[in-house]
Amino acid sequence: MSPNEHANPVAKTTMSVLIVDDEPGMRSFLMKALAKKFALVETASSIAQAEELRSHGHFDLLIVDIRLPDRSGIEWHEALNDPEHQSDIIFMTGYADMDVAIKALRAGACDFIMKPFHLEQMITAVDRCIEKRLLKRENFMLKRELSHGQSSTIIGNSEAIRDVKEVIERIAPTNAVVLIEGESGTGKELVARQLHLLSGRSGAFVPVNCGAIAPDLLASELFGHTAGAFTGAKGNREGLFSYASGGTIFLDEIGEMPMNMQTALLRVLEQRAIRPVGSEKEVDINVRVIAATNRLLIDEVEAGRFRRDLFYRLNVLNIVIPSLRSRPDDVAELTHYFTLQLSQELGIKDVIWSHEDLQVLQQHDWPGNIRELRNMIERCILLGKPPAEYWKKPASVMVNDAMGYPLNWPLKEVEKQHVTKVVDNHNGNKSAAARDLGVSRKTLDRKFKDWLNHAEEGHEDT
Structure with missing residues (x-):
């Protein structure tokens, strides 16, 4: 050939x-x-x-x-x-x-x-x-995806999630812009990835968190820049729209995008071309745009924080992801999936939860949705505590969190509980938790490894 x-x-x-x-x-x-x-x-x-x-x-x-x-x-x-x-x-x-x-x-x-x-x-x-x-672009995106540890599997068989899957299959083959709405942690990126996989597009899937990039760098990240375009721009650089050539770019947290960038994005959607920062010429693009938000964009429009014309341009096709509390029937399946996945990642024996554990999980409100469930499963595996036991507070040691930990707890247990709570508060982001705790990420990883080894020894003893 x-x-x-x-x-x-x-x-x-x-x-x-x-x-x-x-x-x-x-x-x-x-x-x-x-x-x-x-x-x-x-x-x-x-x-x-x-x-x-x-x-x-x-x-x-x-x-x-x-x-x-x-x-x-x-x-x-x-x-x-x-x-x-x-x-x-x-x-x-x-x-x-x-x-x-x-x-x-x-x-x-x-x-x-x-x-x-x-x-x-x-x-x-x-x-x-x-x-x-x-091939360089594909390798770049593969490394980027592996570093984010993302999956493209949509788990669940409730009526609400079946409806979402049906919409995905129907609109994926089109090139139309899609707006995905849903609370934080509901799996909006998974839906975007599934849309890309079923689209038949040959290019890469490029996720971008608009809220995680400094506003003054967002244009450069998306569109690229030329040498000398701004302080520190020593050479020409391709933007993420270029890496998504022939594929899909996923603009997560679109509601966080600054107003000047909203104007630039609207022009890209209308002209199907990008202009690198510092360049006088536009380059045609062939990229499908999928956006997502945990806000009600129409409310942002009415409040003057989001362009009305951009909202209508993004809202061509709309998918609303249900919260986890609205589909408790999916909790058991998600729990089994995350338990198997995390056991393999952590290199420990398969963990089997009891019927009581699954009941406790199904009854929880899950304000953090699927992300919170995954973090909870990881915490239970690391601490060697089943969910039912983790949430159980015997009367002899009941204490208000504001008053501190029970006096009969050993110092190591206090440390472990405090560290895991801080990590949980950062939605599993150990680097951010390490900064709050005043330790290095390496120290935090070592502590979790020690707790995991101790938990495994406990399992072997039983």
Whole structure:
């Protein structure tokens, strides 16, 4: 199978290329050949002109003649100060010099082509470079997803969750914008992932928490930036919309987005193009947008905190995720799922809860929804306490939390209970809990490991 057949045409059209050659005929020839394959194709007759174009926009691929009037193409490529997001490069030359070819490949070139060449040679080299770049993007997103430990499984068989699954199957194949609403912890990202999986889109699923990114950095994260666009922008950088090329971008907590970014997002949705920070040119995109919020956006609109036109643009298709307390029949299935998952992650024997444990869990109100349930299961496994026992407070040791811990508790138990409560208060975020506790994350992990080992020893003794 040829590289042409392997390449992803949907994703390629969202990329940009810069052709640098002092021959007008060669620039025109390549411009016409590549214009149909890329969202943006620019040409330059010199290194100085190429530098000017790169200062105003990012290019995924550079096609550069080695011998140019003002500077060697290889020397220029070696001097590019953009190590993390450097453009891929194909060198061209009309001089058969093996030493130059070796030097070009050592400089990191994707390919080296001798002039004159057939168009098919160049197209093959271009497709090979694009495949390599797409693989880099996929690896980046895979690492990002693994670091977040996300799943795409929607658990539950209650009528409420069956209705949600039915809506997902019906609207997933469309390219329409979707707005997902629901309380914190209900699984809005899982729904977005399922929409992407069933959509048939070939690109990546890119989740973005709009509330977790500093407002002044959000535009750069989403759209990318050029070198010198702001203090600290040493090189060109692709944004997350580019990483989602041909796929789906999930804008979680959209209600947290600053008003100026709401305006920028509205333009993206209407124009289907992004403009990197510091760039004067727009780049076409092929990305499906899914947004989510734990607020009632219409209330935010009435309060003047969210643009009305953006709300209507996002609310094309709407999915409302039910709270966990409204579907108690799903608690048992979710408990079994999380118990198996966490037991494997923690490397301990499978844990089996009693009927009493499941009853206690089903009767709880779960203000934190599924996220709170998962954290509760993890805490019970680590502490070696079944849910029914964890919540049970014997009369002999009943004490108001405001008054402290029972006087007959040993210091280690007080420490363990306090630490787990702080971690729970941060919804399982151990790094944030460690900061509150005044210890390092490594120290916190060691304590949990010690408690887990102690719990396992207790199980073996019984």
